[in-house]
Amino acid sequence: MDIDVGMWLTLALFVTVIIWLADKALKLRQRKGMIGNTVETSNSLISVLFIVLVIRSFIVEPFTIPSGSMLPTLKVHDFILVNKFSYGLRLPVTNTKIIPLGEPERGDVMVFKYPEDTGQNFIKRVVGLPGDRIAVRDNVLYVNGEAVPRELVGRERNARVWRREYVETLGEQPHLIWQEGRVNPYSGDAMIPERTQGEWQVPEGSYFVMGDNRDNSNDSRFWGVVSEDLVVGEAFLIWMHWDPIFSWPSFSRNGAIDKVEAE
Numbered sequence: 001m002d003i004d005v006g007m008w009l010t011l012a013l014f015v016t017v018i019i020w021l022a023d024k025a026l027k028l029r030q031r032k033g034m035i036g037n038t039v040e041t042s043n044s045l046i047s048v049l050f051i052v053l054v055i056r057s058f059i060v061e062p063f064t065i066p067s068g069s070m071l072p073t074l075k076v077h078d079f080i081l082v083n084k085f086s087y088g089l090r091l092p093v094t095n096t097k098i099i100p101l102g103e104p105e106r107g108d109v110m111v112f113k114y115p116e117d118t119g120q121n122f123i124k125r126v127v128g129l130p131g132d133r134i135a136v137r138d139n140v141l142y143v144n145g146e147a148v149p150r151e152l153v154g155r156e157r158n159a160r161v162w163r164r165e166y167v168e169t170l171g172e173q174p175h176l177i178w179q180e181g182r183v184n185p186y187s188g189d190a191m192i193p194e195r196t197q198g199e200w201q202v203p204e205g206s207y208f209v210m211g212d213n214r215d216n217s218n219d220s221r222f223w224g225v226v227s228e229d230l231v232v233g234e235a236f237l238i239w240m241h242w243d244p245i246f247s248w249p250s251f252s253r254n255g256a257i258d259k260v261e262a263e
Contacts, residue, residue: 007092007093010053010092010093012045012049013046013049013050013053015042016042016043016045016046016049017046019038019039019042019043020042020043020046022039023039023043029043053092056084056092057084057090057091057092058084058085058089058090059083059084059085060081060082060083060084061081061082061084061232061233062079062080062081062082062239063079063080063081063082063111063121063123063235064077064078064079064080065077065078065079065080065123068213068216069124069211069212069213069216069217069218069219070109070123070124070125070211070212070213070217071178071212071213071216072165072176072177072178072212072213073109073125073175073176073177073212073257073258074109074123074212074235074238074257075241075253077241077242077243077244078238078240078241078253079238079239079240079241079242080123080235080236080237080238080239080257081235081236081237081239082111082232082233082234082235082236083233083234083235083236084232084233085101085233086101086102086233086234086236087101087102087103087104087231087233087234088100088101088102089101095113095229095230095231095232096229097228097229104126104129104207104231104234105126105129105171106126106127106128106129106143106170106171107125107126107169107170107171107172107173107175107258108125108126108171108234109123109124109125109126109234109235109236109257109258110123110124110125110126110207110209110226110231110232110233110234110235111123111232111233111234111235112124112207112209112226112230112231112232113230113232114230115223115224115225115226115227115230116223118230121232122209123235124209124210124211124217124219124220125170125175125209125210125211125212126207126208126209127141127143127170127208127209127210127220128143128200128202128207128208128209128220128225129202129207129208130202130203130204130205130206130207131202131204132144132201132202132208133145133199133200133201133202134199134200134201134202134208134220135198135199135200136196136197136198136199136221137197138192138197139179139192139196139197139214139215141168141170141210143170148168148169148170149168149169150166150167150168150169150177151166151167152164152165152166153165153166153167153176157183157190158183159183159185160182160183160185161180161181161182161183162180162181162182162183162190163178163179163180164178164179164180165177165178166179173258174258175212175258176212177212177213177214178212178213178214178215178216179214179215180215180216181193181215193215195221195222196214196215196221198221200220200221200225202225203225205227205228206225206226206227206228207220207225207226207228207231208220208225208226209225209226235257236256236257237254237255237256237257238253238254238255238256238257239251239254240254241253
């Protein structure tokens, strides 16, 4: 489970403000020993905590990618930045929208709170908007009855598995997706995973999201839509890649998330 940094920052700021108010009333800093030192340290942290909380809550927040569900767009251990005001200003902790500034659009890479466990943050691509009819048939994505344009740019295959890479244009921004499955050992035909196929209606106030690694993504096809109150922000930048243990940070992937670079 993700650590709710926003909640702990808010709590820390609240505690330091209480200590500051107590100091104003009781002159706690003038006391010798641990009490005076603690109060002085707490007071010096108020401005720092306030600035960090404002930046993280209303402007931009860093995240790391823990899984391969957004391959090839985002790799495991990519460090990304998320625009917190592109979909409206929200209060920390409660995530209540206080100023509407925009809404998610098809093709956006969106961070949101996982509907089945809001203590976790998920990242997927917005496929369906409120009122849309979404379908996946024979591994082709349809929005309101229209097939989403895509172009095959790469393929791999061996005796057991196949993979195809497409440039898909969902909304105005082209992006890469992967589709893959097993090879029928008897006929040699590519098998399409049935569990990833289906049709869904997006209700009002909700969004249908899918990973770019289409056949290896835990997304709206399995647990449903993302309600508007769970939206966190729009991911827009990769700023570092760092594999854990015995490696140095890499900046070769820095740049906009939806750079189309078939690998």
